[in-house]
Amino acid sequence: MKLNRIGSFIVLGLAxxxxxxxxxxxxxxxxxxxxxxxxxxxxxxxxxxxxKTQHPTDQAPYxxxxxxxxxxxxxxxxxxxxNVSFNxxxxxxxxxxxxxxxxxxxxPDSRGLLTYQLGSTSVISTALVSQFANTLYLGLTVGSxxxxxxxxxxxxxxxxxxxxxxxxxxxxxxxxxxTTNYGVINGVNLDGSSVSNAGLxxxxxxxxxxxxxxxRGFGGVAGNFVDSGGYPGSQFGISATSNxxxxxxxxxxxxxxxxxxxxxxxxxxxxxxxxxxxxxxYASIGVVGLSTANNNNDFTSVGGVFTSTNTxxxxxxxxxxxxxxxxxxxxxxxxxPTHGGYFYNNVGSSQRVGVQGxxxxxxxxxxxxxxxxxxxxxxxxxxxxxxxxxxxxxxxAAIGVSGTAQGGRSYGGYFTVNGTGGxxxxxxxxxxxGLSGDFMSNDSNATIVQVxxxxxxxxxxxxxxxxxxxxxxxxxxxxxxxxxxxxxxNETFQGVSTLGVIKATADNAxAAIGVVQYPxxxxxxxxxxxxxxxxxxxxxxxxxxxxxxAIVLGQxxxxxxxxxxxxxxxxxxxxxxxxxxxxxxxxxVIGKVVSQPDKDGNVTVFVNLK
Numbered sequence: 087m088k089l090n091r092i093g094s095f096i097v098l099g100l101a102x103x104x105x106x107x108x109x110x111x112x113x114x115x116x117x118x119x120x121x122x123x124x125x126x127x128x129x130x131x132x133x134x135x136x137x138k139t140q141h142p143t144d145q146a147p148y149x150x151x152x153x154x155x156x157x158x159x160x161x162x163x164x165x166x167x168x169n170v171s172f173n174x175x176x177x178x179x180x181x182x183x184x185x186x187x188x189x190x191x192x193x194p195d196s197r198g199l200l201t202y203q204l205g206s207t208s209v210i211s212t213a214l215v216s217q218f219a220n221t222l223y224l225g226l227t228v229g230s231x232x233x234x235x236x237x238x239x240x241x242x243x244x245x246x247x248x249x250x251x252x253x254x255x256x257x258x259x260x261x262x263x264x265t266t267n268y269g270v271i272n273g274v275n276l277d278g279s280s281v282s283n284a285g286l287x288x289x290x291x292x293x294x295x296x297x298x299x300x301x302r303g304f305g306g307v308a309g310n311f312v313d314s315g316g317y318p319g320s321q322f323g324i325s326a327t328s329n330x331x332x333x334x335x336x337x338x339x340x341x342x343x344x345x346x347x348x349x350x351x352x353x354x355x356x357x358x359x360x361x362x363x364x365x366x367x368y369a370s371i372g373v374v375g376l377s378t379a380n381n382n383n384d385f386t387s388v389g390g391v392f393t394s395t396n397t398x399x400x401x402x403x404x405x406x407x408x409x410x411x412x413x414x415x416x417x418x419x420x421x422x423p424t425h426g427g428y429f430y431n432n433v434g435s436s437q438r439v440g441v442q443g444x445x446x447x448x449x450x451x452x453x454x455x456x457x458x459x460x461x462x463x464x465x466x467x468x469x470x471x472x473x474x475x476x477x478x479x480x481x482x483a484a485i486g487v488s489g490t491a492q493g494g495r496s497y498g499g500y501f502t503v504n505g506t507g508g509x510x511x512x513x514x515x516x517x518x519x520g521l522s523g524d525f526m527s528n529d530s531n532a533t534i535v536q537v538x539x540x541x542x543x544x545x546x547x548x549x550x551x552x553x554x555x556x557x558x559x560x561x562x563x564x565x566x567x568x569x570x571x572x573x574x575x576n577e578t579f580q581g582v583s584t585l586g587v588i589k590a591t592a593d594n595a596x597a598a599i600g601v602v603q604y605p606x607x608x609x610x611x612x613x614x615x616x617x618x619x620x621x622x623x624x625x626x627x628x629x630x631x632x633x634x635x636a637i638v639l640g641q642x643x644x645x646x647x648x649x650x651x652x653x654x655x656x657x658x659x660x661x662x663x664x665x666x667x668x669x670x671x672x673x674x675v676i677g678k679v680v681s682q683p684d685k686d687g688n689v690t691v692f693v694n695l696k
Contacts (some may be wrong), residue, residue: 127219156198156228158410163198167191171227172204174214178223178237178343186212189227268417358427396493484610488512528581528616551640551693553603555579556587564589564602566626567644569659570636572595579633580619595674596661601693603642606633637693641680647687655679665691 089472152172154163175181187208194200204210223237273286278321288294300306330336343356356373375390394400405411415424429440449452463469475532476484489499501510515522556563559573571594575586590598603629609620621635626636644665649688651667657676658668668675 147212167193173225553635564628599634600638603635
């Protein structure tokens with residue numbers, strides 16, 4: 087049988103400006119019926135301890151007041167206590183409730199009117215409050231009855247609809263003397279006990295978005311943040327933090343300027359006034375970048391990065407001042423190098439410049455320097471004005487320092503030392519095949535090396551030899567140690583006189599000129615397009631048509647197999663053109679053996695063709 091009947095049901099207030107309302111008649115369920123349902127705000131409801139953690143204490147409490155008239159099946163009011171359960175759904179039938187409370191005991195008054203505040207025993211969270219922007223339904227269960235059907239549709243009042251997601255709240259600025267609060271909406275939080283107490287808080291893919299409309303002739307400011315300062319702690323006009331842990335980019339702040347006006351366009355403009363801190367050299371700084379990351383990977387901890395995407399004339403950063411750009415390196419926590427300035431260029435397939443310095447001295451008579459590097463240190467440490475290193479692979483040119491000069495009296499590089507015992511230039515090769523110095527000229531008539539002063543050599547000539555560049559014209563491959571004879575077909579290759587040679591035999595022994603050593607291959611191509619050819623000491627085979635080096639005076643390794651040779655044995659050519667022991671009457675002596683054979687049958691021969 088029907089136990090209860092509820093009429094004139096009312097659901098009251100979630101927030102100060104949120105009013106839910108519905109009216110009409112709803113058919114009865116099996117045991118109870120519901121009709122005449124409306125809703126309005128009740129901002130005077132109390133606030134329990136749990137709900138204080140959900141919102142500020144001066145905000146309307148998160149409670150919904152439910153009110154209705156309870157009758158029996160005959161329409162008589164019920165005035166005794168009954169148990170009621172409340173559920174909020176996102177669907178009209180079925181589904182699981184997103185909020186539940188009860189059963190709770192409710193006692194109607196003498197007319198059967200009951201009143202209850204949802205949120206009294208179950209906390210209405212901010213997550214549930216955000217759901218009130220969507221379509222929701224209220225379901226009620228009285229006593230042992232089944233839940234009433236249909237569920238009650240919760241609707242918004244006109245004022246509440248103005249706050250639905252996607253709506254725009256607008257209003258006119260009151261210029262009648264109110265010069266303190268400029269916004270249409272002002273967020274004021276007077277609790278200054280913590281920096282986390284915000285005046286406004288926005289959460290979303292974009293937390294806060296500001297757009298300025300300067301159409302009335304004033305300068306537009308998309309966002310204006312002011313810190314009045316005056317307190318011991320740090321003062322921030324704006325503080326932005328990105329905690330990105332996903333695969334996308336994370337920006338603490340992103341500032342873009344896409345204006346098309348006649349004035350300057352700035353993505354970000356930072357201005358610092360005078361500072362009273364006299365202990366710092368630079369106490370007033372427009373922009374400061376600080377990175378706290380610390381590990382051993384390159385470019386992990388960077389104070390600031392400035393990038394231009396213009397591939398032709400883009401400039402990453404420009405500095406103006408008495409000193410345009412100045413860099414300081416702080417002491418590291420471990421034994422790692424510090425850089426006052428670090429410039430890296432890994433873009434493009436042609437010329438790449440890490441640092442370019444240009445000084446225009448056309449209007450003055452003083453010293454003009456494109457770049458100046460200086461270092462000051464104590465007597466216990468090495469001090470370098472400039473250190474340049476280069477790492478290359480394959481046929482790439484790896485040049486530590488490159489100097490180019492144009493003009494009548496010009497210097498590609500100019501090094502001066504004023505100290506006693508100083509060295510104007512020091513070059514050192516740390517690899518067995520490295521050259522401590524390599525001097526070349528594209529002009530065949532130019533002086534390659536010119537020395538003013540005395541030349542002093544220290545233990546540098548033990549392995550010295552004299553070799554020449556030749557072009558092999560034979561028909562089969564040569565090997566290091568083969569004897570060469572001139573064939574008379576000579577040429578000039580890249581300004582170097584190059585003799586044509588073939589393999590020496592007993593028939594052309596009179597034309598023997600030396601012992602072949604290494605092939606000559608193209609090593610690198612300089613940035614001006616000039617090819618550099620060098621002896622390839624990784625190969626001992628010379629192919630027909632290749633350039634090669636030939637030892638004409640000095641020592642080199644040759645293969646003699648298992649022959650028993652004494653130091654001082656003279657070598658000559660046999661009938662097939664190979665090395666052989668020379669007798670006392672031999673006329674074509676190549677050189678003398680100056681070492682015992684090694685495990686591979688190689689001996690050192692001092693070549694001395696007469």
